[in-house]
Amino acid sequence: MDVLKPQIGDWWHALLQGAGLSSGWIVFLDALVITLILLGLGLTSVLFAVWLERKLAARVQDRLGPNRVGPYGLVQTVADALKLLTKEDITPDNAERLSYNLAPGLAVFAVLMLLLVIPFGPGLIGADINVGVLYLVAMGSVGIMAILMAGWSSNNKYALLGGFRAVAQLLSYEIPMILAMSVPVLFAGTMSMEKLVEQQAHGRWFGVVMPAAFFLYFLAALAENERTPFDLLEADSEIVAGYHIEYSGMKFAWFFLAFFLNTLILSAIATTLFLGGWRGPFVEQVPALGIFYFLAKSFVLVFAFMWIRATFPRLRIDQMMAFAWKVMVPTGLVLVLVAAVFVKLPVAPLVRDVLLFLVNVFILLVVAGLVGRHLRLQIKRLSEGAAVVS
Amino acid sequence: MILKVVFLLVSLFTVGSALMVVTHKNLFSSALFLVASFFGVAALYVLLEAEFLAVAQVLIYVGAIATLIIFAIMLTRGMMSGRTSPRNDQAAWAGLASVVLGLVLLYVVVFRVQWPVVEKPVPPDTIEQLGRALVGRYVVPFEVASVLLLAALVGAVLIAREKEV
Numbered sequence: 001m002d003v004l005k006p007q008i009g010d011w012w013h014a015l016l017q018g019a020g021l022s023s024g025w026i027v028f029l030d031a032l033v034i035t036l037i038l039l040g041l042g043l044t045s046v047l048f049a050v051w052l053e054r055k056l057a058a059r060v061q062d063r064l065g066p067n068r069v070g071p072y073g074l075v076q077t078v079a080d081a082l083k084l085l086t087k088e089d090i091t092p093d094n095a096e097r098l099s100y101n102l103a104p105g106l107a108v109f110a111v112l113m114l115l116l117v118i119p120f121g122p123g124l125i126g127a128d129i130n131v132g133v134l135y136l137v138a139m140g141s142v143g144i145m146a147i148l149m150a151g152w153s154s155n156n157k158y159a160l161l162g163g164f165r166a167v168a169q170l171l172s173y174e175i176p177m178i179l180a181m182s183v184p185v186l187f188a189g190t191m192s193m194e195k196l197v198e199q200q201a202h203g204r205w206f207g208v209v210m211p212a213a214f215f216l217y218f219l220a221a222l223a224e225n226e227r228t229p230f231d232l233l234e235a236d237s238e239i240v241a242g243y244h245i246e247y248s249g250m251k252f253a254w255f256f257l258a259f260f261l262n263t264l265i266l267s268a269i270a271t272t273l274f275l276g277g278w279r280g281p282f283v284e285q286v287p288a289l290g291i292f293y294f295l296a297k298s299f300v301l302v303f304a305f306m307w308i309r310a311t312f313p314r315l316r317i318d319q320m321m322a323f324a325w326k327v328m329v330p331t332g333l334v335l336v337l338v339a340a341v342f343v344k345l346p347v348a349p350l351v352r353d354v355l356l357f358l359v360n361v362f363i364l365l366v367v368a369g370l371v372g373r374h375l376r377l378q379i380k381r382l383s384e385g386a387a388v389v390s
Numbered sequence: 391m392i393l394k395v396v397f398l399l400v401s402l403f404t405v406g407s408a409l410m411v412v413t414h415k416n417l418f419s420s421a422l423f424l425v426a427s428f429f430g431v432a433a434l435y436v437l438l439e440a441e442f443l444a445v446a447q448v449l450i451y452v453g454a455i456a457t458l459i460i461f462a463i464m465l466t467r468g469m470m471s472g473r474t475s476p477r478n479d480q481a482a483w484a485g486l487a488s489v490v491l492g493l494v495l496l497y498v499v500v501f502r503v504q505w506p507v508v509e510k511p512v513p514p515d516t517i518e519q520l521g522r523a524l525v526g527r528y529v530v531p532f533e534v535a536s537v538l539l540l541a542a543l544v545g546a547v548l549i550a551r552e553k554e555v
Contacts, residue, residue, distance in 0.1 A: 024392065099422055131517065134445045141453025145425060148457065152418060152464050160464070167461050191517065 034126050038115045046260045050077045053260075053306045060310040087249035095246065096153035103153065104247065104254035107146035111261040113139045117193050118268050121278045121290035125194055132193040133185050136269060137178055140224070143258070144170045150255070151243035162242025165317065169223060169230065172324040177220035179332025183213040183339045184273045197277035207274030209353045212360040212367075213335050214274040216328060218301075221266040223324070226259065228309045230320060267301035268294075275301075331367050338363070397437055404430025418463050425456045439512045442520065 012033075016026045051066065051074055058065025066073030091100060116126035117135055129135060144167065151163020184206040185191055188199040200206060207214035223230035244255045271277060275297045278290030315323070342356045407426035414420045428451040435444035513519065524532050 096416070096418065098419060102422075129441055130514070131442050131445045134442070134449065138445045138449035138453060141449060141457070144457055145452065145460070148460050148464070149422065152460075163464065164461075167457065171457065 038126055039112070041120075042112060042115050042261055042264070043257075045264055046257055047077045047081070049260045049264055049302060050080075050256075052302070053309075056303070056306045057310045060307075081253065084250055084253040089249045089251065090246070092155055092246050094155040096155070099149040099153040100246075101251075103146050103150035104251045104258075106149065107143060107258040108254050108261070110139055110142035110146060111258050111265060113142075114265045114269075118265070119193050119197055119272060119277055120294050122283065122287045124278075124291065128192055128194040130190075130192050133181055133191040133196075133273075137174070137181070141174065143262070146258075147243050150247070154243070154246035156246050158241070159243050159245045162245070166226075166243060168317075168321065169226075169324075172321060173220045173223035173230070173328070176216055176324060176328035176332045177224060179329070179336055180213050180217035180220060181269075181273060183210055183335050186336065186339045187343060189343075193272055193277075197272060197279060200276040200279055203276070203279075204353065205274060205276040205279075207270075207276075209356050210274075210335070210339065210360050211357070212331070212364045213339070214270070215364065216332055216335065217270055217274065218304075220328065221270060222305065222308065223320075225262050225266055225305065227263070227305055229312045229315045231309075231314055263302055263305055264298065267298045267305065270301055271297040327367065327371060331363065334363060335360075393437065397434075400430055400433045400437065404434065417466075418460070421456065421460050421463055424459070425452055428452050428456065440516075442517055 013026065016029060021029070054076070055065040055073070066076035069075045069079050091097070114136055117129060117132040119125040119128075147166040147170070148163050151159045151161075151166065154160075184196060187206060187210070188196050190196060190199070222228075244252055247255060271294060278294040280289060280293035283290045283293060338356070338359055342352055342359075345352050345355070347355070404427050407423045407430060410423040411420045411427060414423060428447060432444045432447040432452075435441075435447060
């Protein structure tokens with residue numbers, strides 16, 4: 001158990017041993033405390049993230065946002081959560097009870113489980129398993145199951161459509177996401193989250209060395225999180241609210257919670273894989289700074305997620321699928337190939353990093369150029385067609 | 391002691407959900423119990439300290455195969471109403487046949503097979519050894535499997551492709 005290891009861990013274990021507990025109980029209590037810390041951390045940061053999103057969207061739209069409850073409206077989310085608790089819990093008559101009631105819990109479970117392998121600071125990780133990255137991918141796919149269950153069991157055509165869109169979108173974007181994640185894994189030669197951060201010492205962040213992989217991950221994460229421009233699962237104007245249309249009260253709140261937790265955790269994963277995790281200046285001298293750096297980097301990404309959501313319109317479903325399969329998957333494959341070749345290149349590490357950076361920028365430019373040309377052609381064809389019609 | 395209790399609970403969970411897969415009257419719920427059973431198997435792998443296998447189990451069976459099964463079920467008509475899992479009146483004979491076959495299999499597995507038990511700790515770099523084995527000793531089966539998958543992929547695209555006018 002690595003949580004609290006640096007200073008507090010030893011004190012904690014001495015305390016438990018002093019109380020005359022056997023080693024089995026100590027392991028159990030460790031796990032319990034870690035779980036409680038992670039749960040508390042996850043849930044409180046969601047409260048903050050919801051407030052941030054509302055405030056940010058309001059500012060983008062020239063409004064004030066929540067400002068009544070507490071200073072700057074900070075306690076608004078707590079009030080909303082209490083309100084949701086008191087709301088009536090409705091189950092549709094023809095719903096499939098078991099999966100209808102299980103789905104919200106499973107959605108939150110799938111996301112909360114991810115917290116376990118995220119290194120929040122030096123030595124601050126729930127469990128440093130040696131297949132960390134693979135674990136993230138595996139648990140991420142459980143979330144899809146929850147959405148499917150919710151969409152199907154509600155016995156509502158809009159919910160079912162939302163469920164179908166969910167499978168199409170989440171499965172499609174999982175592939176470029178895995179490809180993007182495997183680039184730093186390939187480069188570092190490890191799947192342990194802790195060791196991945198260790199490899200990014202001295203500002204040699206994988207996101208800086210391989211900006212294309214980072215960009216690919218960021219786009220795929222936007223889609224995995226069902227955020228604009230990829231929010232087709234719940235597109236209000238098309239399928240009302242998608243898979244959670246029939247849910248009310250606390251069960252709806254659980255989906256909401258899973259959504260925001262997912263935003264936070266995808267940012268945390270991006271920080272760990274590409275932005276050096278808890279690394280930063282003076283972190284060797286003052287380990288506590290690591291937590292600050294980690295949260296700061298993560299929230300910069302969360303901010304970017306919310307910013308995009310507040311400004312971008314929604315894609316059409318065929319555009320979205322075409323983008324995943326025709327642009328992102330090939331780019332991801334090329335990036336994995338490039339990384340595999342460069343890892344074995346017999347040159348000095350610094351030269352290799354610079355070369356890799358240049359190749360990545362080149363790939364980004366080529367892909368952007370190709371997509372841009374295709375779009376220009378399409379617009380030209382459309383405008384010609386419009387001219388013929390009129 | 392605790393480990394044994396945990397093992398028993400996990401096994402009960404796995405076998406119980408496997409039973410529900412074949413007995414539940416709704417096909418969709420059967421698929422969900424299949425997922426639960428997969429999770430149970432993954433937990434068994436964790437108990438055996440085979441983390442990689444456990445994670446791969448969740449990734450492939452829960453993430454890919456079960457999602458596909460459920461997707462196929464969702465696309466089938468009349469899935470919301472009443473009994474949807476196929477049944478006929480030969481349940482008794484089928485049950486008898488499977489019990490006999492199961493006993494035969496159990497006999498072979500328990501009494502005829504030598505299980506080599508090695509008292510060695512799990513090596514810490516299992517993934518690395520697996521990777522090396524896949525591109526070293528087992529490279530031919532590995533490549534054959536990927537060619538097979540590629541052929542299936544091309545075939546699926548060919549079948550699903552719209553006819554050209």
